[in-house]
Amino acid sequence: MNIMRRRPSTSRPKLSRKASIHRKNLRIATFEGIPATIFQVLLQGQFLTGFLLYLGATSSQIGFVLALTTLVNIAQIGVAFLIQKLPSRKWAMVTFIGLQRVLWGSTGLVPFIFPHQYWVIAFIGLYTMAFIVNTVSGVLWSSVISDLVPSRVRGRYFGIRNTLLNALGSLVLYGGGVILDRYPGGHGFLILYIVVWIFSMTNVVVFFFYPDVPFEKSEEIKFLPMFKKPLHDKLFMKSTLFLAAWLLLQNVTVPLYSYVMLQLLHINYETLSLLNVAQTLFMMASFYVWGNLNAKYSNKRLLFWTLPIIAVSSLLWGLLSVLPMLLVLFAAHIVFGVGVGGFNQLAFNFLIGDTPKKERPMYMAMYAALTGLSSFFGPLIGGRVYEVIKHWPHWTQVYGMQLVIGTLMIVLVLVQGRRILRDE
Template sequence: MNIMRNRLPGIRPKRVRKASVHRNNLRVATFEGIPSTIFQVLLQGQFLTGFLLYLGASSSQIGFVLALTTLVNVAQIGVAFLIQKLPSRKWAMVTFIGLHRVLWAATGLVPFVFPKEHWVTAFIIMYTIAFIANTAGGMLWTSVISDLVPARVRGRYFGIRNTFLNALGSLVMYGGGVVLDRYPGGHGFLILYIVVWIFSVSNIIVFCFYPDVPFEKSEEKEFLPMFKKPLHDKLFMKSTLFLAAWLLLQNLTVPLYSYVMLQLMHINYQTLSLLNVSQTIFMMASFYVWGNLNARYSNKRLLLWTLPIIALSSLMWGMLSILPVLPVLFAAHIMFGLGVGGFNQLAFNFIIGDTPKKERPMYMAMYAALTGLAAFFGPLIGGKIYEWIIRWPEWTQIYGMQVVVGLLMLALALLLGRRILRDE
């Protein structure tokens, strides 16, 4: 029987709207962030510091581990050149990110495999190799995602993606803190690492569904001419060197906040999780605000506006001398979330939006290398300073460092930032 004859009069058949390839690609990129966020939240920040303390690490060793992730970014310069030779960015990305996920998750086996006196050394070796792999994987992911997300929807897409993933990260962070408070010591970390293994494997699987988007390669075929492209861009280099100096100061204290609160102030994991969740919630709220402002003002100008906010968050620690501990810590974390949310989003937009598309991998690598070196020496120096002042009055270790660094950041923002991060 002819189907057309059986249609009821006045009723049109529903047309099934097929999702575009573009929309599906963005959906895959968003779903990939779910296992990635769970995996990374449970292995970094307060949980990384807590696990290192459980292994017996000192403040300088903790500072070194926290700094390693940025030091290896220097290798991105070589990766930026090598990806020009790749027939497929996708499978190279999957390979390196897969290595990073497996090796980082494997650090949970350290107490079961190595003698106690070698726990910290074994962790550092495995952690270093994992982040060397991540240097290549992260570079490839940034290159792919910048081609995957069109410029016209980039701000909105990353705002929505970041908000959703940070909300998820907040829940995971709080849950992880509850687990460690209920099951202190090795038992709690074993539970966390079981969850980590589940989501590290699922994350690798989801990465396999990423599209292999076309790659617009550099016009330069040799390493040195390609390397010199960003170096000859004066506006880019001035901004990058300034941001590197800023991150050096910021990282003297911020990565060691968890060390101060856990080791010196004896704050429990659940409270620490609530502090970090409050920071993340306000960071998410700031994405919307900074995103709307970005429609009217340039990336560089808005980056400048974020700097005093971050400096103020560090200065607020000084109020611990006269006010109750928890209100001050919540206020400082909230202020930092507002500032660093804008800083991270705008710095990313600056790299993938304000640079030439064909030369973008080398520009991204140069930015990552310079800011990575600065961010490496920050926690390393900060950890050493905490060792030097261990016999000083307790207030110098709990909030004195933060106040001094906050004043230096504010001076840097007002004296140099206003000249460098201005619209040309």
């Protein structure tokens, strides 16, 4: 009788300790996202485009820089194999993340170190090295975080984390826009880069507190058999190739929205920040909706539902011909936020939930490589087209591209999307 009574009491502390460790790890992962969000917001999007314009970049050069981050994803395939040899993912992750932060932050030193005629070339060089290193750190972080977050709370946790970090990102976005309007030119960007350096280094420090979670490695020890695993998964490959084609279309125009608004519509940074804040707020609200729908419907089916929403956001730009500019731009950004919020969340859930755990790094690398390659050519094509049509009628530059791409998106959804992104 006494033995029977003791058994429940001895198991509860173990369960409690395990739950406590999980909660601690999730808190660390959430806190790590705070400094990461602050410096990433200030180095991407409208601020990246604005800094490149300040350095003297053309639309083609801007398109090339925006595309670089996706091209280097091809290297993730090799990284996914090499991390199987690591005794510890944590310290390799900390090392490469620290190096990437230093290289990325160093782009702000370009105007102080190089002659004016070399500003754009020097920026591209540092930016390229930063994102080559980011390829390694990205694979390591994705591998660690997928093991760190228990599957039973994964959807809810990432929904909450994304909501909190996007709320913070909205404040940073607006604050950065105000700073650039108040201190135009190099002075404003100097202030932003000081903030970037403070929080990028803080981000690296927080990674020291990440746990070194056990790594369930692939059963394959050679590269070629490991590489073939996702290639032989027909459902995975069909979905991935379709999404790669979709992202090629999307990235012809979306990364260059800031260029159109800053250079062609002459919108100031504060207004541009408000547009992006509105997009982010509706993206945050959509996380909750998509998360609840995900409890009833599959990742692939919901991914399909996000695509027409993104296409409509592109077509809305055509209303600039008949409606007030800001009304149209706010509507287009809000609809895009709802669509892309669902797309990003569901694509990530598809990768970490619908793929075999032991082979997940290679599956994620294959997805990143294929979608990265297509996303690389999108901004390049878009930037080149804007150079070709710069002497065409103004409307073709402002919203003509969006109408063409939005129409092609609708056709792709109707012809291929319904067949590929369906429940098997």
